[in-house]
Amino acid sequence: MILFAVGCKEETTIDDRKCPPTGTKLNYDNFGRDFMNDNCQTCHGKHSSDRNGAPSSYDFGTLEGVRDHKDRIFVRAAADNTTMPPGPDDPPEADREKLAEWLVCGAP
């Protein structure tokens, strides 16, 4: 009962956002690679020494790996979704907004 009372925050999905009409200036080289390296690759890297239980299929070391899971990455880490990376030390809100824009524009 407690769970249903307080635990039902609606997440923002990739379908809730639109790519700007002029497109995005963000791409893998100037944003995506660094964001994923700084926040995700400790557990989601192909050569991570300790994945901390992250499923092996969730590998974000390449652009293709990110594109394959961009819907789930969005729901967990972009915009106002904050459940990844785990713990109270989160990336800045501005970076999450950039991640949202980059993903919703197709992760160029």
Added chain:
Amino acid sequence: MRWLLVFLALLVPTTAGATEIQVASGPNAQGSSWRGDGALSQSLKLGLRFGDLVSIDALTRLGYATVDDRVVTYISLGSTLYGRIGIARPYVRLALVHQHEEPTSAVKNDPFGATFGVGDGIRHRGGFGSALGCDFVIAKGQRADFLIGLDVNGSWFPDPRGPSFYYGGGLWAGMNYGL
């Protein structure tokens, strides 16, 4: 020293009771070693008490924690040592703990897997739990004692994939049924 002995004598149950089945439930609130984290859960305890003194028991909690918007499932198997001061039954409990933590979005994404602890995004951790509490017998039936209680409790997880410590307190209502 004499006062300590008197105090300990008061704590020891005065009559050796039969084996009892214990059932209790109640809300629990905790903080954790993660900054700004708070958790609310519902507890359920099932136990078997021997000689009115010691029980083996299973305690589970299902709840919600604020950081990472996560569901926390606490499963423990432990032992509780009881004393008696009138209607009060102070106790200390030690337990082995297995805990699942998963964001609510992971539960929504895979409710079946989450229910059985095998879905993506679930962190499984083992640790140790403890509690200090007191039950108060508020009514006696022919074979059953009805009680309310409260405790302070905590748990420690060596695995760093989540908060290392949880600490808090809970309220209980339940019954002990003599076999």
